[in-house]
Amino acid sequence: MSPAQIALLPGDGIGPEVTAAARRVLEQIGATSGLELELEEALIGGAATDAAGDSLPAETLELCRRCDAVFLGAVGGPRWANLEGAQSPEQGLLRLRRELGLFANLRPVPVFPALIPAAPIKPELLEGVDILVVRELTGGIYFGPRQEADAEGQATDTMVYSASEVERIAHVAFRAAAGRRARVTSVDKANVLATSRLWRATVDKVALEYQDIELQHLYVDACAMQILRSPAEFDVILTGNLFGDILSDEASMLAGSLGVLPSASMAEGTFGMFEPVHGSAPDLAGQGVANPLGAILSAAMLLRHSLDLEAEALAVEAAVAATLDEGLTTPDLATSGSGGATTSELTDAIIARID
Ligand code: IPM
Ligand code: MG
DSSP, rough: OEEEEEEEEEESSSHHHHHHHHHHHHHHHHHHHHOOEEEOOOOHHHHHHHHHHHHOHHHHHHHHHHHEEHHHEEEGGGTTOOOOOGGHHHHHHHHHHHHHOOEOOOOOOOOOOGGGGSSSSSHHHHTTOOEEEEEEOOOOOGGGGOOEEEEEEEEEOOOOOOHHHHHHHHHHHHHHHHHTTTTEEEEETTTTTTHHHHHHHHHHHHHHTTTSEEEEEEEEHHHHHHHHHHHHHGSSSEEHHHHHHHHHHHHHGGOOOOOOOOOOEEHHHHHEOOOOOSSSOTTTTTTTOOOOHHHHHHHHHHHHHTTTTHHHHHHHHHHHHHHHHTOOOOOGGTTTTTOOOOOHHHHHHHHOOOO
């Protein structure tokens, strides 16, 4: 078997620190499973703007296209906040998603029992919570025609969805639900938006192919409320690009910290990009205290979704849970009497528990 090729894009802020943690976990899996991995790093985000004047250099894109999967740390920071176009770190990430056809963003919200005290939600509401947000990632208002403010002080963004874009992401959600609790909640704003009415009708049509899956529609405002009122009711949340961005940050609070959330952004087939949901946290960068769990759990998703290594993915996830059960965490998750571990101490502890 030829080696699995993985592009590592550390990016900005704490991105390089958490990418190093993910790399060590992947190398450990390589060593214990006999799987040959080729890991190659490239520039993205502000780091690429500084070095090459472009937040997504052509070499980076070419490397990603050659690989089986991409791991990304984080992009952005105050130094690049006012740059536009090719120099903007966020635009580099959006171009990468679009160029690689990564339309299906999977954002699981894992609720580890050890982290329930760290969540700003009543513990009794968190029992049994296990949500997967399936967010459409290459369409909607993120990519529709845009007009910056003109002389009259008017600016425009446009939300565009086609039935085929809705269909393919709906299939992803229904297939995911089939391996879980068989519930899909499709989230839109169909009482106002035309794209949402198309969304709803298209999801209803796709649902006919999945008779064993229960489908519910919710308006996005009601969903935002329900995620806090009874989060355990949700299984798969299927939604568009903008609503998914907002709801996944909201749902992350159920997990105790944005720092523990992983994500996968999949193209058709097994190619995907894997990144922690958290940002570049410039205030924490360089201190060695960034939470590596989102990155390590993203590496587990890479093993599962791009390399078909389910047992290895489960081993990483179990090692994370076992480490948390022992009370080891980084400062962002500190509760009384715990929380002093550094990024590399927490990573060491997890690696020691992977068997
Ligand atoms: C995310 C981020 C990005 C998004 C930003 C950095 C462009 O918030 O991945 O959720 O809005 O998609
Ligand atoms: Mg976001």
